[in-house]
Amino acid sequence: MSGRFGTGAGGADGATSPEARPGNAGAGPADGHPPAGPGGTAAAAARLQQLFEGHRLTPTQRRIAHCMVRRAADVPFLSSVELAELAGVSQPSVTRFAVALGFDGYPALRRHLREVPPAGGPPAGGALTPYQQAVEAEIENLRQVAGLLADAGPVERAGRLLAGSSPLPVLGLRAASAQARGFAYFAAKVHPDVRLLDEGGTMLADRIDAARRAGAGALLCFALPRHPREVTEALDHARSAGLTVVTVADSAFAPVARHSDLLLPAAVGTGLVFDTACAPMMLGRVLLEAMCDALPDAQARLEEFDARAADRGLFID
Template sequence: MNESAAVAVPTERVRDLFHGVRLTPTQRRIAHCLVQHATAVSYLSAAEVAELAGVSQPSVTRFAMALGHDGYPALRRRLRELTTGSTGGGSSDDGNELQQAVRAEMANLDRLAGELADRGRIAEAGRLLAVSRPLPVLGLRAAAPLAAYFAYFAAKVHPDVRVLDDGGSLLTDRLEQAAAAGASALLAFVLPRYPRETFDALREARAAGLTVVAITDSPVSPAADHATLVLPAAVGTGLVFDLHTAPMALAMVVLQAICDAAPADTQARLEAFESSAARRQLFLG
């Protein structure tokens, strides 16, 4: 085994400790620090790890407990087992941590594609959302850009899309106003770290008689307790902040289902938009 491959083995073993574990951004900084210093980290104190990662020492302790250990000493013992064991059987073919994160997103998309083999639930979501006039779209904090992205395109085929991306008491007002105006369903983007206000809004939506369709990161997401229909798409956790590639793709799949549920209306609205865009010379090409 050459030197680079030998170094890659402990790196991969340390990285495997975090696979599938939901970590906060601070904890991910610690995880990246452990991966980057994989060959030496098992000999570092909690204070030294904290200094390397740029976090507090208590954060390192909480990180160890998030991984299921009693404290940092137990995690350090586990790291020593992983990094001083046999160096056989490893491979560096998957590249560095940045490449790993992108490849993990490819796996998330592949998993989503497999789940779409059964189109029934997506078609049901499309029917529920297509007939809701207006159509409220909820996305708070990290989910707000996805709600805006979906709504931008949905407005081309739906007459009244209302983005709900601010929390507080006004959010309940806007939900009630949408229901009073005739809304029958709500599309909610519910992504980690699951803002408390999101679930308050989902409860209010149900109380107002709205059917909740939730795009979230897992079938067992907390959103499942509040939604009529849950559409899961995994969130990438390989970098300090989440990657939302699969949820964004799923959002466009749901929009396609809305178009399929009302093809005549969709075509008429698209043609009207193209005519308006040409008249106003909106685009260069």
């Protein structure tokens, strides 16, 4: 699994829980600390990601880390008991987590987070509207993706895996189905056999098996909150069948992380009633570019499509 980190949150299918949205009761940090602006929250999340990177965490510790990233602005002001309650773990688990990160205990971790405040805050000229805050948060999510792409290795490796798999199954259920469909639509213009898997049910495993029998070597999955149980089951089935699973997810702590061979994280926006997924979409397009780079005949296929489209008069521009 990749060592990169992202953020995520979820309520109803694709929806942000009310307490996680700006301006709602229960969203503010403890100890009277004022809530950070969208840029400050995203910067705090990025700082936590850097803190966790390189540490081998247990499933329980990943759950704590995921909770901390989601509540990045609050964490420096939460007690170990409060953090344990938010993460749904025991208080001793929080202490062991802090020790695993190299601190003497949770108080030392909290001091560290308080002493190195994240950059960011409200811009000069007045407070932003909630809609502007949502857009600014998405811009920060895109900046995080740009930062991760400074190391192009994971995306280039993923591109080679996808280019070398024929057929190429692309999985995305519920909130992630739009991401999977968009990727599959464009990928089909350069890849000889792309198979979209955007419906669950008992046929899903059959379609994965069929792709494997036809020669597939890898499967691409888009996974966004809330994460359907079917997705993790499908990924386990794909790996047991011998497929390499590449996943674009909202967080390296997402439930799909331990079911993936290569995970590329891109945070979702949580400032509106329903999560926004600009960063996962952008990462998907970058992954398409990497796949095209690894396909020797990608340019020829694109030119062939353009010629056919012109003959059929498909487009008006």
